[in-house]
Amino acid sequence: MTEFFDDLETRAPEVRERAQFAALGRQIANAKANTPRLAESLAGVEPGDVADRAALARLPVIRKSELMDLQRANPPFGGLTAVADGALGRILQSPGPIYEPEGGRGDFWRMERAMFAAGFRAGDVAHNTFSYHLTPGGLMMDAGCRALGCAVIPAGVGQTEQQVEAIAHIRPNAYVGTPSFLRILLDKLVEAGVAIPFRKAMVGGEALPPSLRGEFEARGVAVRQNYGTADLGLIAYETPALEGMVIDEGVIVEIVRPGTGDPVAEGEVGEVVVTTLTPEYPLIRFATGDMSAVMAGASPCGRTNTRIKGWMGRADQTTKVKGMFVHPGQVNQVVKQHPQVARARLVVDNPDNTDVMTLRCESGEGGAALAEAIAATIQSVCKVRGLVEFVPPGTLPNDGKVIDDLRKFE
Numbered sequence: 001m002t003e004f005f006d007d008l009e010t011r012a013p014e015v016r017e018r019a020q021f022a023a024l025g026r027q028i029a030n031a032k033a034n035t036p037r038l039a040e041s042l043a044g045v046e047p048g049d050v051a052d053r054a055a056l057a058r059l060p061v062i063r064k065s066e067l068m069d070l071q072r073a074n075p076p077f078g079g080l081t082a083v084a085d086g087a088l089g090r091i092l093q094s095p096g097p098i099y100e101p102e103g104g105r106g107d108f109w110r111m112e113r114a115m116f117a118a119g120f121r122a123g124d125v126a127h128n129t130f131s132y133h134l135t136p137g138g139l140m141m142d143a144g145c146r147a148l149g150c151a152v153i154p155a156g157v158g159q160t161e162q163q164v165e166a167i168a169h170i171r172p173n174a175y176v177g178t179p180s181f182l183r184i185l186l187d188k189l190v191e192a193g194v195a196i197p198f199r200k201a202m203v204g205g206e207a208l209p210p211s212l213r214g215e216f217e218a219r220g221v222a223v224r225q226n227y228g229t230a231d232l233g234l235i236a237y238e239t240p241a242l243e244g245m246v247i248d249e250g251v252i253v254e255i256v257r258p259g260t261g262d263p264v265a266e267g268e269v270g271e272v273v274v275t276t277l278t279p280e281y282p283l284i285r286f287a288t289g290d291m292s293a294v295m296a297g298a299s300p301c302g303r304t305n306t307r308i309k310g311w312m313g314r315a316d317q318t319t320k321v322k323g324m325f326v327h328p329g330q331v332n333q334v335v336k337q338h339p340q341v342a343r344a345r346l347v348v349d350n351p352d353n354t355d356v357m358t359l360r361c362e363s364g365e366g367g368a369a370l371a372e373a374i375a376a377t378i379q380s381v382c383k384v385r386g387l388v389e390f391v392p393p394g395t396l397p398n399d400g401k402v403i404d405d406l407r408k409f410e
Contacts, residue, residue, distance in 0.1 A: 003240075005116040008249045009303045016305065020252055021051050023277045024284075030082055031282040037062075037070065037079035038284060053263070056285070057254065061261040061273060063287040064231065065316060067098050068329075077101055083280050092136040092230065095325050095383050100136055100230045103280040109136070109233030110250045111144025111226065117239045117246075117301075118224035119200045120174055122149025127167060127198070129177030129185075130205070130323065132156045135383075136230040137205065137323060141176045144234075150174065157181075160188055168194040175201040178323045179208045179216075179223065180354050186219055202226060205323025207311060207407065212353040227311055229288055231281070232274050236308055241300040244307035251276050253308065254285070255294055258315040261285060269293045271315045272308070289315050317403040319348055321357050324384045328402035331359070334377045340365045341374070345396050346386070350407040357386040366390035 004010055011019075028047040031038035041060045050056055062080075070078030076085065076099045085091065089104035102108050120126065126145045130137035132154055145152045153172055155163050163185065175182055175198045182201055189196050201216065201223045208225050216223045224238040227245055235253065236245035247253050254263050255270040264270040272290045276283045291314065295307040314320075317328045326346065335344045343362045348355065359378060363370070371388040378386035 034082035107147040109140040112147040114226040114237035125172040126174040127172040171197040239301040
């Protein structure tokens with residue numbers, strides 16, 4: 001059995017760089033010809049002149065935080081797609097809302113490579129717990145599994161007891177989803193007296209602390225992470241070496257100083273900026289808002305592409321809870337629906353390696369009925385459950401923070 005998905009993973013770095021920048025020239029030409037927004041921002045840029053990273057770093061950045069405004073002004077995709085809407089395979093929606101185009105090609109999001117590195121193979125049965133409803137996560141991972149030849153149980157989110165029943169009956173050997181839900185399922189299986197069938201797992205959407213990985217390994221589940229976004233697909237993935245994440249072959253990654261487009265020195269923490277070579281959605285210098293850093297040297301697994309340290313937090317107040325992005329604007333939207341709340345701050349923590357989201361509300365009223373109503377609004381707006389805690393007026397710090405992420409990932 002081969003250790004590598006294809007020969008692209010082991011090519012010499014200089015060969016990869018030449019090939020990717022040749023492809024980037026074609027991508028820039030495609031973007032200028034077919035996407036109104038990029039035709040405007042890349043006016044005056046000759047595709048053939050962007051032949052190295054120094055030239056790439058001179059191009060303008062498009063920020064994920066701009067997408068909602070761009071899409072409102074020019075629906076549905078802000079003038080960033082290079083094909084007609086009807087030529088797409090799917091149109092998806094993430095919280096915000098932000099709309100994402102999916103092309104009609106099989107593994108459009110390139111997840112197959114990450115699945116292979118995690119040990120997934122043809123004939124495996126994968127239990128996929130990412131959402132299949134509007135959001136891209138479930139379909140992205142489903143496509144990667146099926147491209148490898150795995151059967152997929154499209155479990156989605158929730159209905160834990162029903163999922164345990166299906167797992168006990170079908171005995172899937174692979175899990176796909178967030179690490180926190182994997183932990184819940186394993187505990188429920190043990191409670192039900194069902195032997196754990198999972199032997200491998202691909203997780204994403206939230207951090208995987210070493211202690212939690214250790215718990216999974218002790219239960220016989222080898223867990224690997226991927227790092228991707230709904231806009232870009234796969235960005236980087238863990239390999240058997242478990243030393244950082246190797247960048248996918250279908251993107252060019254830069255680490256820049258947050259709020260700028262200026263690359264930082266190797267090893268310095270900065271914002272992840274990605275240029276995708278996907279022709280249908282040619283995002284060029286797309287600032288994700290995520291923080292990471294480049295690791296020195298090549299991976300001991302033999303893959304030669306650059307490694308990053310994985311997800312290291314957000315460059316802005318946007319955060320990710322149980323696989324879903326939560327934006328400051330969503331918190332403000334919740335507050336507007338409840339005039340009894342003067343000010344609020346969303347606090348995210350991970351006691352016992354489980355994400356907990358609590359909206360602390362300044363209110364002179366409080367009460368169980370109001371708390372229940374606010375919690376329902378949080379679920380509706382943010383698509384993830386949150387607790388509600390009332391504090392006296394004037395209690396919250398006057399520091400401009402709407403979201404306070406207290407989680408520790410070491």
